[in-house]
Amino acid sequence: MSSLADKARQKPYWRSLAELENTPEFEEFLQREFPVAASEYPQGVSRRRWLQLMGASFALAGAAGCRWEQDEILPFTQRPMGRTPGVPVHYATAMELSGVASGLLVTSYDGRPTKIEGNPEHPHNQGATDLYAQASTLELYDPDRSTAPRHRDADDENGQDDDDPAQLWKQFESQLAKRRSGWQATSGRGLRVLAEPSSSPTLWAARQKLLEAFPEAKWYGYEPLSRGNELAGSTAALGKAYRTHFDLSKAVRVVCLDADLLGSDPASVRYSREFAEARDPDAETMARLYVVESTFSTTGAAADHRLPLRAEQIDALARALEAEIVAQSDAADVEQHGKLAEAPHGGFLAEEPIVKFVHEVAADLVAHRGQSVVAIGARQPPHVHALGHRINALLGNIGQTVSYTAEPETTPADQTADFAALCDELRGGEIDSLLILGGNPVYDGPADCGFAEALSNVEFTAHLSVYDNETSRACLWHLPRAHYLESWGDARAWDGVYSVIQPLIEPLYNGRTAIELSALVAGGETKSGEELVRQTFSELAGSDASDGAWKKLLHDGFLAESGWATETPQLDEGHREAIDSYVIDEALLSVDPPGGDDLEIVFSQDASVYDGRFANSSWLQELPDFMTKLTWDNVALVSQATAKALGIKHSTLVQLAHGEHTVDVPAYIMPGQPDGSITVHLGYGRTAAGFVGGDVANEVEPVGVDFYRLRTSTAPHFARGLRVTTTNRNYTLASTQDHFAIDPVGIDGIEDRVGQLIREGTLDEYKHHPDFAQHEVHHPPLESLWDERSYEEADYKWGMAIDLNKCTGCNACVIACQAENNVPVVGKEQVRRGREMHWIRIDRYYSGDVANPRLVHQPVTCQQCEMAPCEQVCPVGATAHNSEGLNDMAYNRCIGTRYCSNNCPYKVRRFNYFNYSRGQYGKFQDTESEKSLVLQMVRNPEVTVRSRGVMEKCTFCVQRIRTTTIVAENERRPIADGEIKTACQQVCPSQAISFGDLQDDNAEVAKQHASPRAYAMLAELNVKPRNLFLARVRNPNPHLEAEATNDHSHHS
């Protein structure tokens, strides 16, 4: 045994002499107390222990983010400067989704990231995020994430069980090293990499390195929801692949042809904000939105005029629109762009309403030359995109409201073709190694490519993935991937702004990033992500890449002025040929929709689970779809007329057959769905997602059905030839609204009142009667039964305003609230029973013609009534008013009589029928397993976790109010307006929610309350809500007014 002094020199820190001596007792102690290294996943570790670990790890965190170099545990008694235990810190980072980064600001409590906000400085987000970013903390702590590399034949090969992840990584590395020597000999001929497309410059550099090292190797990119058509369209129209950017804040006329700018678009956060600005009814010109679409979308709901058409018909309509624009424009304006072949006519295009629609839209666009936007949806074929560019050019929008940046080299030009080519190569037998970085091609690859089968021809396959998913299970090696919140990386925002990803926590599950793995494959040595990212930054920043600049990057989260340069390309001469070469089939123009054996099927991105990658997120699974209000399922959306023609009943199973495959799916009769077209959402039916999304091997039923089985590489977006067979089997959908078929009495009731609950008028009405909303309901003077509370003594009087004119229904607030307030998930069965727990919900109703209704919606939180009816009936005084006018809820006093909810006219109170916070009765986590304890880490420590039998509701984020009040009081100053933001307000991309002190006349919320559009819902009950809604103002085209019926008939 060597001397202790020697050992002490080797170990910079130690805890006891026994450790230095490495006695067996100490070894055992280590095993017992830390089965894995302290920084790794804490199996069965208590929350207190976790905090100790995390707190301690901060003690060693460097200035750069929160990475620490060593694993030693030190008490917080020697805490670093500027850190107070329990006081959260915020770090800027970024989340990349489909190659687009959003800049985030992450709240971290003692080393534990709990809440995501948009980075207010980041030019793309400006403080808002989409719902996927909001839900990503849950993914970080998902107990179903894989914890160690897994070799398919692990049991056979190793014999003894070797669970040590580090050891397994070493095994993988040694196998890789053997492979590498083989590739070096063949220049990597047998090596293929299939990566999820990423805009990360570091990953691109790693790719270049890899291809340099192995020139014969190939690197493919694939993702099911690609923008390939858009790129091909811009190549055809403008000569090269461009990314189109719209400036909706400047556009006064917007036409979306199957484009969901405010919903599924990669830039939707930005567009929502800009569109909300342009929709200000008090501005000189208020924007007007026309939408022609194949599925009712968020954008369609915001439209002033909406026209449902099958996806395949949009081409014809776009051409008719183009022809009409050319006809109405000054010859001089359009001359330079040449003329297209004659536009299609006849059929549905000759129908009176369509003719009028096209004529008026064209007139409106021509009248606003250079101030309009025509957007084409990602699912439309390339020539329609080319047509879109042409129309924008004809209207003089390019350079005004439409700008272009060159599509970065990181975006694969045609992912579907790449993928098909890869599959062919794999089948050819020449390929011996395939490395899959992220993605889940076995699940979401086109059905006709036969990827899973082709994969079996490859000897050495490795899949880097956050979950051990379908693809991982088909590969030789599964490698755990580090979540973005625990890793280094970088990516570019939609406009190219270089955004850095920095870890908030040491990898929980031994994951590595795609960057690290690619660097390992390319260079054969393990490099830290930080090193690689910093190298990229040095190259990007050039001579400015000082330590200070690096720190500033980490502080800001992005590199200023790093966006791509905008270009104003001219239409390419060939664009006319590209468009004209597609001749529209006469049959498409037919007025009659296709029949039951040749329907159109439209594959759509899901608003909750995206392409299926978020299927294991219980927050997202339980998020009610904006349109259908469904949770935990996907359905076949069918129009009422088509359902009637085919004998389809709502909420019964139908069999959809397309190509060789059939799937059974519940039918959902969707108002505003075009006839003859069925829309299905991708991303469900996962068989190896996890305990939430489905894991067949472990007897967890998949959620919903998988439509990738019907999706082919030739028609990934929409196709004809869908056959529908009805079964009369009922299926109970888990919906948060319209749980049942509504009878005539109910329909009348809805018709009569929705106009009063959600008030809206036209711009014209607003100009003439700005206070139209306040005259929707008249009631006699209201007397209070007792003396009303006075707030003269109070420092603050909190209130909220929700501008219905801005809200798009994106649902981000719902998830933000869930993350902020520890709102539990209840599971499908409980949602069916009507026991969902969301504190903020979005009510939606339809109005008008069922074939093309208008949609009205309204986010509803607790209205924080001044004369709260809930308070008066609580026998134990568990809900009471505080001195600042908030309706408080004392959870630990509540005994659960539920009387308050009965007496709440808005029904915003939620009751814990079971121990939802512990997963009781919601089949969404493996409550048996100790692993699921890690889920508790996602909770906000500032908010009480509610137990069974307790009522809960929106508090206006009282914890945020208190935190800020404490700070302000310590600083002896009043709270400034805007200093407190509620979670829903902060995340809202369109900034529809304002919150603040109603006593301060200059506060934003007070101004909103003073708006003539402000009204209280159910004011006639004299409950005096603290939240006011601002009525929505629509801006219909007066020439199309006849179509936009003004009747207030509503139905669900």
Added chain:
Amino acid sequence: MTTAIIRSDDTSVDDATQRAPLVTGEHDLASVTSVVSSVVEQPPTTTGWKIAITISSLLMLNLFGLLGYLIWTGVGVWGNMSPVMWGWPIVNFVFWIGIGHAGTLISAILFLFRQKWRTSINRAAEAMTIFAVMCAGLYPGVHIGRVWVFYWMFPIPNQMAMWPQFRSPLLWDVFAVGTYFTVSLLFWYMGMVPDLATLRDRATTRVRQMIYGIFALGWRGSNRQWHRYERAYLLLAALATPLVLSVHSVVSFDFAVSQLPGWHTTIFPPYFVAGAIFGGFAMVLFLMVPAREFFGLKDLVTMRHIENMNKILLATGMMVGYAYSVELFISWYSGSYYERFAFINRALGPYSWAYFSMIFCNVVSPQVFWFKWARTNVWVTWIVSILVTIGMWFERFVIIVTSLARDFLPANWGIFKPTWVDIMMFAGTFGLFLTFFLLFCRYLPMIAVAEIKGVMPHGPSTNGHGNGSVAAPQTASP
């Protein structure tokens, strides 16, 4: 003691020249004692009683099991949901509380109004009240989300400085039901003391003698004791009378004080009280019609008694019907949109089947009692009493569930579906109720012997009936 035996069996014939006898058959004071006591002492219907108690106690055990399951698991085992946060449990609570009305009404109010025919039925009706209130009281207790802190509803000074919130009708409920139960129990028990002493004195075994002896509180039938007893009985009757009216009025406040359309109605207190009397009498009939048959008490609970109760059913049924129509009228007359919708929806919406079941059972079916043959037919009586019991349950269901299911915002509307736990627990409360009632029939004097003697002719000079006082001129000993 063999004088003045009334032979007429048909007491329902109205003869203007004399009052109809309240006891029929060849009964004297001694035989009345032995008829009632023999039920306790030598059960004539052993097999039937055993079968009945087996079924009902199994149902009761099922209730206890489900209570355990409920408390262990959470109130989510019921069908309650948003917006119908109160479902069957509260429907059942109001239903049982309503049933618990007839007993005290018969004992106290009819006593004060000198309705002597009450003496044959008041004991059983009071027992029914006690058991019904027990069933009712069970629900609010276990209905709350955190059963283990139910005592926070009571004003108990505590170190947490918590105090109930007195504006809440639920709190009023706690006091109203608690007081009602206490007073009813005292009233019932006190009225039973002389009869318990009779049973003690007739006891043939030591155990019986001791047990009845303890509960008889040393009653010896002295004049002084009778004097005190009479005074106390009168006072308790006077105390209980306002409670009969108040308890269901307060229960109705749970609804009337809220602002939910369909609940927020000023007619509720009288309407609930009328409904409770209606339902309570139906339950008395439902129990007494078979009981008088099985236990051979037809001479004491005569056809005239049944006819009188049927008349009350007819009268209160029409009051309830009137309340239903006034509700509809006022919802229209109020001009309040939400109010009007609540009632249209109640009658014609998804729950119209429940509404029309209620109308049929409560308003239509008692109309048969306009006819004397129906009033004096035990089968018709029994069937109508069952229908009314069902109808009164539906009344509560209609009020509670249909109003909650569709309130202000259509996005919140929902349809309530009970779970098996809801259904089995309701069946279980019947088990509890019937078990206690069967035990009561078997072990306690089902008819107030001492009181009935007071309304019987006794003494050589009387000819037909008592002199109006309840003074019983004899000791309880045979």
